[in-house]
Amino acid sequence: MEDIRLAEVLAALSLTTDLAAGMTFEKGLRTCVVATVFARDVLLCDPNTCRTVYETALLRSVGCTSFAPELATVFGDEVAFQGALKHLDPGDDVPLTEQLLQLGGWTRESAHRLTSTLTEVLPTVGVDAMRNGCEASQALGSGLGVLPQTLVALNDVYERWDGQGIPLGVAGGHLSFATRVVHVAEQAVLAHARGGEPAAVSEVVRRAGGHLDPDLASAFAADAPKLLAPLREPDAVVSAVDAEPLPYSRVSAEEMPGLCAVLGRFVDLKGRWLVGHSEHVARLAESAGRLGGLTTDEVTRLRCAALLHDLGRAGISADVWDRPGPLSTADMERVRMHTYWTQRVLERVPALAALAPIAAAHHERLDGSGYHRGAFGARTSPAARILAAADVFAALTERRSHREAFTVEEAAGHLRREADSGTLDRVACDLVLRAAGGPPSRPRGPAGLTARELEVLRLAARGLTNQQIGVELSISSRTVGHHLGHIYDKTGRRTRAGVAVFAMEQQLLP
Numbered sequence: 001m002e003d004i005r006l007a008e009v010l011a012a013l014s015l016t017t018d019l020a021a022g023m024t025f026e027k028g029l030r031t032c033v034v035a036t037v038f039a040r041d042v043l044l045c046d047p048n049t050c051r052t053v054y055e056t057a058l059l060r061s062v063g064c065t066s067f068a069p070e071l072a073t074v075f076g077d078e079v080a081f082q083g084a085l086k087h088l089d090p091g092d093d094v095p096l097t098e099q100l101l102q103l104g105g106w107t108r109e110s111a112h113r114l115t116s117t118l119t120e121v122l123p124t125v126g127v128d129a130m131r132n133g134c135e136a137s138q139a140l141g142s143g144l145g146v147l148p149q150t151l152v153a154l155n156d157v158y159e160r161w162d163g164q165g166i167p168l169g170v171a172g173g174h175l176s177f178a179t180r181v182v183h184v185a186e187q188a189v190l191a192h193a194r195g196g197e198p199a200a201v202s203e204v205v206r207r208a209g210g211h212l213d214p215d216l217a218s219a220f221a222a223d224a225p226k227l228l229a230p231l232r233e234p235d236a237v238v239s240a241v242d243a244e245p246l247p248y249s250r251v252s253a254e255e256m257p258g259l260c261a262v263l264g265r266f267v268d269l270k271g272r273w274l275v276g277h278s279e280h281v282a283r284l285a286e287s288a289g290r291l292g293g294l295t296t297d298e299v300t301r302l303r304c305a306a307l308l309h310d311l312g313r314a315g316i317s318a319d320v321w322d323r324p325g326p327l328s329t330a331d332m333e334r335v336r337m338h339t340y341w342t343q344r345v346l347e348r349v350p351a352l353a354a355l356a357p358i359a360a361a362h363h364e365r366l367d368g369s370g371y372h373r374g375a376f377g378a379r380t381s382p383a384a385r386i387l388a389a390a391d392v393f394a395a396l397t398e399r400r401s402h403r404e405a406f407t408v409e410e411a412a413g414h415l416r417r418e419a420d421s422g423t424l425d426r427v428a429c430d431l432v433l434r435a436a437g438g439p440p441s442r443p444r445g446p447a448g449l450t451a452r453e454l455e456v457l458r459l460a461a462r463g464l465t466n467q468q469i470g471v472e473l474s475i476s477s478r479t480v481g482h483h484l485g486h487i488y489d490k491t492g493r494r495t496r497a498g499v500a501v502f503a504m505e506q507q508l509l510p
């Protein structure tokens with residue numbers, strides 16, 4: 001693998017966050033271009049500030065999966081809910097119910113019910129969600145090599161100029177400058193998609209002094225034609241990569257798996273039982289690839305593809321992934337789409353396009369019974385066959401909402417039956433079973449955590465409450481609270497999403 005631009009990896013992550021946040025594909029990239037041009041050509045910011053704006057815009061929603069299971073519990077389809085939140089304005093004179101009706105998709109009854117629920121849970125669940133989102137944004141962002149100023153700005157993305165944002169109610173000039181620029185650009189892009197330049201200017205002016213910094217809103221309105229001109233470009237990926245401020249940040253082949261791991265962690269936060277799955281699959285696939293005689297470059301490519309294979313999961317509600325009962329036919333169709341979206345995200349980014357045929361084929365089967373293409377064996381590479389087998393084995397040995405984890409012996413028996421039936425490639429299955437023959441090496445007690453604290457951390461990372469953890473470990477919820485206090489102090493994290501990212505970073509899951 002050759003060196004690539006970091007901007008291309010961030011572009012892939014931005015496309016994935018669009019899926020997870022219920023946004024139109026490429027919304028994040030278009031926001032990035034408008035915000036960067038605004039900072040560079042109108043506000044005449046220095047290069048360091050321009051890069052902070054650029055990175056903040058691309059990563060603006062990187063924390064949106066961190067509380068997806070909890071939001072799904074309250075609102076059902078949290079993807080649709082997050083999409084609606086981007087358009088709502090609590091500072092507007094128009095009641096939230098009427099705003100929801102204007103968005104479409106809701107009856108008056110359902111809009112009223114959603115408004116009541118939102119008003120009731122915002123001070124508690126909402127604040128907790130945004131705290132998780134901010135900590136996850138910073139934890140994930142730090143693994144992407146972005147500027148320290150960008151991490152500060154990501155902490156403010158849910159706040160507002162008038163102080164009505166969450167989780168801290170930060171207001172006015174206390175908000176990061178980069179965040180304020182991105183907020184203006186984002187609202188302009190959202191409105192532009194609905195009604196072109198007039199709608200964009202109108203929305204930015206309307207939100208001035210409420211959601212948006214009034215001085216920045218005024219500066220944007222004065223130069224709107226110039227700032228919105230990049231939205232006419234047909235390929236938002238090309239526009240966003242070209243907009244990167246100099247000097248360009250580059251990523252070596254050796255660094256690529258680390259960046260792909262961050263994207264995998266972002267997706268794994270999507271469901272309570274998915275945390276750590278991407279890296280679990282990647283460890284198995286990498287070991288199996290080495291045993292199978294793949295070259296160093298091929299193994300690196302396989303590991304990266306394995307870390308990215310579930311990117312498309314982000315666009316499907318956590319309610320589906322965490323459901324304890326059987327899925328409906330309609331939900332199964334949604335599940336089948338996740339490989340399609342993995343393929344589309346990777347194919348859109350030139351530096352990652354070569355990974356798409358491997359990553360998006362992990363549910364294909366030799367007899368054509370898989371998805372989303374229903375491709376036969378002759379059309380899948382050896383690396384893709386290894387990834388498919390590794391994904392099956394890893395999933396079986398992980399606990400899910402509807403079942404306990406299979407033992408290694410049970411999972412091995414299942415994989416052999418798949419090979420016997422001609423569904424999975426026999427050679428690939430044998431390589432994966434050999435790779436799983438010994439326990440993977442992993443850190444013991446990182447950050448000074450005790451064995452019991454590790455047990456509590458693993459369960460907390462999956463979103464279990466103190467009471468549920470206590471039942472699992474046969475200890476009191478009060479004792480669980482004491483352990484969590486020690487875990488927070490030792491890891492430096494303060495939310496479930498924060499400790500979940502820590503657990504994945506340290507390969508403590510599954």
